[in-house]
Amino acid sequence: MAKKERLKVRTQEASARVKNFDEVPFGFNEAEAVEEASRCIQCKKPTCIDGCPVNINIKEFVRLIAAKDYQGAIRIIKENNSLPAVCGRVCPQETQCEEKCVMLKTGQPINIGALERYAADWEAANGKIEEVKITPKLDKTGKQISVAIAGSGPAGLTVASELAKMGYKAVIFEALHLAGGVLVYGIPEFRLPKAIVKREVDYLKKLGVEIRTDVLIGKSYTVKDIFEMGYKALFIGVGAGTPSFVNIPGENLKGVYSANEFLTRMNLLKAYLFPEYDTPVKIGKKVAVIGAGNVAMDAARISKRLKGVEEVHIIYRRSDKEMPARHEEIEHAREEGIIFNLLTNPLELVGDENGFVTKIKCIKMELGEPDSSGRRSPKAIPGTEFFIDVNTVIPALGTKANELLTTNVEGLKLNKWGYIEADPETGETSLPGIYAGGDISTGAATVIAAMGAGKKAAKAMDTYLSRE
Amino acid sequence: MYKITLKKQLSKDIKLMGIEAEHVVKNAKAGNFVILIPHENGERIPLTIYDWDKKTNVVYIIFQEVGVTTAKLGMLNEGDSIFSIAGPLGKHFHVEKFGNVAIVGGGVGVPAIFPIARALKEAGNNVTSIMGFRTKELIILEKEMESVSNKLLTATNDGSQGQKGLVTDVLQGMINSGPKLDLCVAVGPVIMMKAVAELTRNYNIKTIVSLNALMMDGTGMCGGCRVTIGGKNKFSCVDGPDFDGHQVDFNELTSRLGTFKEEEKASLHHSKIQLVGR
Ligand SMILES: Cc1cc2nc3c(=O)[nH]c(=O)nc-3n(C[C@H](O)[C@H](O)[C@H](O)COP(=O)(O)OP(=O)(O)OC[C@H]3O[C@@H](n4cnc5c(N)ncnc54)[C@H](O)[C@@H]3O)c2cc1C
Ligand SMILES: Cc1cc2nc3c(=O)[nH]c(=O)nc-3n(C[C@H](O)[C@H](O)[C@H](O)COP(=O)(O)OP(=O)(O)OC[C@H]3O[C@@H](n4cnc5c(N)ncnc54)[C@H](O)[C@@H]3O)c2cc1C
Ligand code: SF4
Ligand code: SF4
Ligand code: FES
Numbered sequence: 001m002a003k004k005e006r007l008k009v010r011t012q013e014a015s016a017r018v019k020n021f022d023e024v025p026f027g028f029n030e031a032e033a034v035e036e037a038s039r040c041i042q043c044k045k046p047t048c049i050d051g052c053p054v055n056i057n058i059k060e061f062v063r064l065i066a067a068k069d070y071q072g073a074i075r076i077i078k079e080n081n082s083l084p085a086v087c088g089r090v091c092p093q094e095t096q097c098e099e100k101c102v103m104l105k106t107g108q109p110i111n112i113g114a115l116e117r118y119a120a121d122w123e124a125a126n127g128k129i130e131e132v133k134i135t136p137k138l139d140k141t142g143k144q145i146s147v148a149i150a151g152s153g154p155a156g157l158t159v160a161s162e163l164a165k166m167g168y169k170a171v172i173f174e175a176l177h178l179a180g181g182v183l184v185y186g187i188p189e190f191r192l193p194k195a196i197v198k199r200e201v202d203y204l205k206k207l208g209v210e211i212r213t214d215v216l217i218g219k220s221y222t223v224k225d226i227f228e229m230g231y232k233a234l235f236i237g238v239g240a241g242t243p244s245f246v247n248i249p250g251e252n253l254k255g256v257y258s259a260n261e262f263l264t265r266m267n268l269l270k271a272y273l274f275p276e277y278d279t280p281v282k283i284g285k286k287v288a289v290i291g292a293g294n295v296a297m298d299a300a301r302i303s304k305r306l307k308g309v310e311e312v313h314i315i316y317r318r319s320d321k322e323m324p325a326r327h328e329e330i331e332h333a334r335e336e337g338i339i340f341n342l343l344t345n346p347l348e349l350v351g352d353e354n355g356f357v358t359k360i361k362c363i364k365m366e367l368g369e370p371d372s373s374g375r376r377s378p379k380a381i382p383g384t385e386f387f388i389d390v391n392t393v394i395p396a397l398g399t400k401a402n403e404l405l406t407t408n409v410e411g412l413k414l415n416k417w418g419y420i421e422a423d424p425e426t427g428e429t430s431l432p433g434i435y436a437g438g439d440i441s442t443g444a445a446t447v448i449a450a451m452g453a454g455k456k457a458a459k460a461m462d463t464y465l466s467r468e
Numbered sequence: 469m470y471k472i473t474l475k476k477q478l479s480k481d482i483k484l485m486g487i488e489a490e491h492v493v494k495n496a497k498a499g500n501f502v503i504l505i506p507h508e509n510g511e512r513i514p515l516t517i518y519d520w521d522k523k524t525n526v527v528y529i530i531f532q533e534v535g536v537t538t539a540k541l542g543m544l545n546e547g548d549s550i551f552s553i554a555g556p557l558g559k560h561f562h563v564e565k566f567g568n569v570a571i572v573g574g575g576v577g578v579p580a581i582f583p584i585a586r587a588l589k590e591a592g593n594n595v596t597s598i599m600g601f602r603t604k605e606l607i608i609l610e611k612e613m614e615s616v617s618n619k620l621l622t623a624t625n626d627g628s629q630g631q632k633g634l635v636t637d638v639l640q641g642m643i644n645s646g647p648k649l650d651l652c653v654a655v656g657p658v659i660m661m662k663a664v665a666e667l668t669r670n671y672n673i674k675t676i677v678s679l680n681a682l683m684m685d686g687t688g689m690c691g692g693c694r695v696t697i698g699g700k701n702k703f704s705c706v707d708g709p710d711f712d713g714h715q716v717d718f719n720e721l722t723s724r725l726g727t728f729k730e731e732e733k734a735s736l737h738h739s740k741i742q743l744v745g746r
Contacts, residue, residue: 175554175685176554176685176687177505213552214552215491216554216687220491220495221491221494222495241688243689243690243691245691245701252696252701252720252724254724254726254727255727257690258692260691261690265684269512274731274735275734276509277510277511278536278735279510279511280511280734282728354723355724355726402687402688403688403706404687404688404706
């Protein structure tokens with residue numbers, strides 16, 4: 001009989017880790033990986049695979065880890081996923097692969113994420129990165145066919161790597177000064193070390209992918225320019241990067257940052273190392289983050305790690321069960337001493353005479369009957385207003401479509417929320433030769449979903465380019 | 469990395485720099501700006517595009533050394549490279565034939581009005597430019613502004629050149645004596661733009677200002693540059709930087725510009741930088 005309990009991943013002690021930005025989980029060592037992999041009962045119908053948006057052959061790679069063939073395991077993973085070191089760390093496994101693992105019925109699911117991470121980290125440490133043979137795809141004049149990619153998040157990186165492997169010259173244009181999208185500016189170091197993202201980006205460069213940072217498609221080059229410059233197709237993977245605010249009075253007081261601003265200052269510009277790095281962030285003793293998704297947890301946990309911060313609050317209008325963040329993040333946040341104010345809604349931010357925020361006025365909420373979508377909508381309980389003292393407030397309420405590119409392309413069909421209408425199977429947009437995927441077509445989703453979209457788009461682009 | 473092709477001192481603490489950046493020059497227009505980072509661990513700062521040359525792919529910026537990043541930028545020389553420059557950012561200035569136009573620039577706002585004046589003059593407008601400085605020694609771009617204006621007026625606080633007083637005094641004079649103004653453009657310190665907007669409001673003269681909110685990414689991603697325009701939240705990097713001066717909440721803008729005052733001081737101290745001229 002397979003063991004019911006899964007092997008826990010060792011982590012840094014909460015009391016130590018709130019003082020550093022090092023990665024929180026240590027990951028499995030070899031013995032642990034083999035032990036956990038051996039729990040897998042090698043189902044005839046491995047339902048786990050259906051749970052993975054890119055259908056990694058989980059059963060097989062787990063078997064290979066149990067058999068200590070790590071090179072084999074990583075090869076299997078890489079057939080479907082070019083960023084395993086990233087996904088093993090940040091996928092919401094509990095709603096994807098692990099949710100579909102049969103072991104969940106009688107005990108705990110196989111720790112697929114940690115095993116995927118193990119295989120990827122093993123390769124980085126020991127494996128030979130396998131050489132990929134690339135035969136350049138040439139046009140009639142003998143020139144390599146080139147394709148352009150706007151945005152270097154997981155969607156764009158995946159498209160580039162797939163097309164490069166097929167023989168195309170792939171050029172990524174990235175608005176910021178570093179490649180990686182949310183992987184570099186959003187997700188913090190202690191959850192996804194930036195060295196890992198860099199390793200993946202360097203691998204792409206080895207495949208011949210060119211990355212041009214500081215270039216905004218729609219501004220530096222228009223979509224028309226791109227085709228005039230000789231690119232035969234364009235993939236748009238510009239993310240959903242425009243922050244939403246709560247729209248309550250006082251949100252423009254000093255000390256109020258959107259989660260995007262706060263996280264970018266911290267992760268991309270390393271404001272936590274100010275003044276060694278030139279970018280500042282002003283943060284007081286008491287921080288409140290509004291929202292309870294991954295973004296909110298990241299903002300809260302970074303705040304907790306900053307010098308001088310004493311108290312970090314999460315303010316969320318629904319209850320425990322509805323919090324959208326990954327389980328692991330919520331658990332880690334709790335261990336780190338983040339204070340959860342659930343069923344609490346912010347009404348107003350109050351400032352001092354210098355324009356800095358000092359208090360949040362809140363009200364208690366209760367959950368009503370489930371609505372048509374099955375969600376129980378929160379209602380305010382009259383007369384329960386109260387104040388929380390704060391010096392910094394970080395609304396983390398999700399993002400909207402960034403219009404910088406989309407509104408500058410004639411004929412590009414958008415849906416009513418401003419996202420690009422793209423065929424979920426191919427990434428095709430309303431314009432020939434232009435494909436889209438990731439958050440800019442689905443709205444804020446996940447790393448692996450963006451990669452899945454990139455993969456499908458690359459295939460469709462290849463078909464399109466071969467036809468042309 | 470982007471090569472610095474030209475560096476020139478224009479006044480005590482103001483420098484002009486030419487930087488090779490084809491991707492910025494290709495679609496640059498009057499009113500656009502760049503966001504640059506001088507060196508790898510640096511900060512992203514916005515600077516207006518003063519001029520550009522499509523033959524050499526060089527973009528020209530003019531900056532005043534007011535803090536760590538501008539000071540570090542000022543230490544670089546011809547032949548050196550800067551780490552990052554993104555652009556052209558922001559909506560460009562909307563150019564059409566308005567008629568009689570007054571364009572007001574204060575201090576380091578003058579480089580920003582130069583391409584706007586040029587574009588408006590080329591579009592057939594009658595352009596009067598008004599530049600304001602504290603004193604004669606600080607005057608920059610006099611010849612250049614003359615070349616893109618039908619008429620150039622100068623004000624200095626101490627009267628060492630041009631009219632003694634503020635740009636608003638000159639503008640008031642124009643309004644009193646001249647033909648009706650169809651448009652006013654003002655770029656400079658917030659307090660100047662606010663004063664201009666208050667003056668022109670009385671005469672119902674449409675007034676465009678270019679807001680210098682604190683910025684970081686310049687792509688609409690962070691919202692740090694948000695300003696209140698006619699009661700609505702706008703992101704100045706993508707919705708602006710030009711806005712209707714009569715709708716701007718200047719007090720909020722002034723307050724938000726002070727967000728990092730203490731950190732800016734600490735950063736200067738840490739880098740052991742002494743600013744010239746203050
Ligand atoms: C803080 C945070 C934490 C998250 N945590 C998780 C998690 O734990 N697990 C998970 O699965 N998902 C997580 N997500 C969601 C996940 O990161 C996104 O769904 C995913 O990154 C989307 O990928 P993308 O390629 O579509 O876009 P992005 O990653 O957003 O990348 C888009 C890139 O395009 C660039 N760009 C924008 N406009 C232009 C332009 N005009 N020209 C050129 N470049 C442009 C942007 O600068 C950016 O680099 C998190 C998101 C955030 C913000
Ligand atoms: C769209 C735009 C265009 C601009 N164009 C020019 C230009 O052409 N030439 C030029 O010299 N300056 C320009 N600025 C201002 C310039 O960005 C700031 O002077 C610069 O960011 C200061 O950085 P620092 O690190 O040297 O100084 P810091 O130490 O960061 O700041 C020093 C002082 O400058 C003020 N400051 C900081 N950032 C800004 C800012 N973004 N805008 C205004 N004041 C600021 C601070 O309030 C502080 O008092 C522009 C600003 C914007 C938003
Ligand atoms: S990519 Fe994500 S969902 Fe797929 S197996 Fe790996 S961890 Fe699970
Ligand atoms: S469902 Fe679970 S136990 Fe079955 S093969 Fe997949 S990982 Fe193994
Ligand atoms: S500078 Fe970040 S949104 Fe404008």
